Amino acid sequence: MRPLDPLSSIKMKLGAVIVAAVAVTVLVVSVGTGAGASPVVSALAAGALSLGLVQLLAHGMTSPLREMAAAAKAMARGDYGRRVTASSHDEVGELARAFNAMATQLAEVDRVRRELVANVSHELRTPITSLHAVLENLVDGVEPADPETLRTMLRQVERLGALVAQLLDLSRLESGAVPLQRRSFELRPLLDDAAGETRLRTTDVRVAVSVDPVGATADGDPARVHQVVSNLLDNAVRHSPAGGTVELRATRSRAGVTIEVSDEGPGISEEEKSMVFERFYRSDSARSSKDGGAGLGLAIARWIVDLHGGDIRVEARQPHGCRMVVVLPVVKA
Ligand SMILES: Nc1ncnc2c1ncn2[C@@H]1O[C@H](COP(=O)(O)OP(=O)(O)O)[C@@H](O)[C@H]1O
Ligand SMILES: [Mg+2]
Structure with a gap:
């Protein structure tokens, strides 16, 4: 039972406890005196009753603290499932809610680590x-x-x-151990480079590069952007049918640079669109085929794009195939 829960601060709760204790004392002493009891007896009775009342009221104030201590001990042993009762509206309640949020986050971190x-x-x-x-x-x-x-x-x-x-x-x-080496760089040479490296690894898929406008530049870490493009080209080529074409296109607009890698392969289903960026995610067909990586390529690409403050997404392509779209924002000087 926590009768003081509705009060919104510890100060108000302490005040309420004192007022209640004083009221009980006054009440008992005056009733005792009226009934002809000796002052010592009524004072003792008043003291005992107000102590009991304080015990009752203060219990609800400190029980979340005890719960938190127990939960923290459980967490130290690796049990992240405990939550504390956070029904009071004072500072302790706030602390209990923050504690619960922290426990939820720790449980998630622990799950990801195990996985x-x-x-x-x-x-x-x-x-x-x-x-x-x-x-x-x-x-x-x-x-x-x-x-x-x-x-x-x-x-x-x-x-x-x-x-x-x-x-x-x-x-x-x-x-965040390796910060981005940001600068302004020309897109064409970087994309040509990445396409050239990809061509070395395939013989039966064409890789076509186009940049609009021709001398377009981007802001970012060129080595990291190269890594993103290479990962996307690698996937596109691997999923392309023999004799297919992979298009690598960059366009510059006022907001930033859009880099697209399109292929004529089977594409990525609607349900898988958000999952392909997860670490170790591979579709069943990719899992069973011998070539290909461990499902880290797109996770790395997304991290790099995120560090640039950009966006990476999958689009469907007609009649089939997929288009990976990377948007890198312009950095205002
Ligand atoms: N161009 C693409 N066409 C079809 N599926 C793709 C394409 N790119 C990625 N995927 C799917 O996304 C998964 C994750 O890609 P990625 O992180 O690069 O891992 P990996 O290449 O090691 O399999 C792939 O296993 C595949 O199922
Ligand atoms: Mg890959």
């Missing part, structure tokens, strides 16, 4: 398992150490290396 560890372990285990199997065969003499076997092993090691590099990059981006 991350599970995902990372899973992604690392796959190449390690296959390396292990091949190495075991080599050691047992079941398989000869021919160049083809060694190349397979090299590919697995490269996959491991790339995954670890991506994870490291993502954690640096998230912690």
Whole structure:
């Protein structure tokens, strides 16, 4: 029972407690005197009654504090499910509400951390398992150490290396350890570069670059923007049908620069549109195919775009395919 909950500050509550205690004392003493009891007896009775009243009223004031102490101890043991009763309107109630909000956030952080560890372990285990199997065969003499076997092993090691590099990059981006090296740069050379690198990795998909106006510039960290474009081109090429064309287009407007990467592949379904930017998210078809990454490319791209104060989104393309749109705002000097 918390009769003082409606009062909005500790000061008012203390005042109420004192007034109640004084009122009880006066009442008991005057009733006692009227009934002919000795002053000592009525004073003792008044003292006992007002102490009981104070105990009753103050209990509700301090119980949230005790609850918080217990919940904090539980949290230290890793139990984030506890919440405290935050029904009072005073400073303690405010503290209890802030405490509950903090507990909710900590629980979410804990969930994300667990999920991350599970995902990372899973992604690392796959190449390690296959390396292990091949190495075991080599050691047992079941398989000869021919160049083809060694190349397979090299590919697995490269996959491991790339995954670890991506994870490291993502954690640096998230912690803000590497600040952006912002400057104004010309778009055409950067996009041509990224397209050239992508062409080296594919033979049957065309990559077409266009920039409007021709000498358009953007504000940002060119190395990071290059990384975004490379990740998007990599996905577009991987999902393109043989003989398809991937379009890389940049347009400059007053508000900023829009970079679009369009492909003629299967596209991304409406339900998956927001999920593809999550760490480790891959569609089922991407999960089952052998090539492709661990689902970190778009998560990294979104972080970079966010750091630039920009926006990245997926659009559907007619009749099929997807268009990834990145908008980088102009930085006002
Ligand atoms: N151009 C695209 N067309 C179709 N699906 C795509 C495209 N780009 C990304 N996706 C989907 O989004 C997922 C996440 O992409 P990404 O983060 O780059 O991871 P990864 O390339 O390692 O699979 C992919 O697995 C795929 O399912
Ligand atoms: Mg990718």
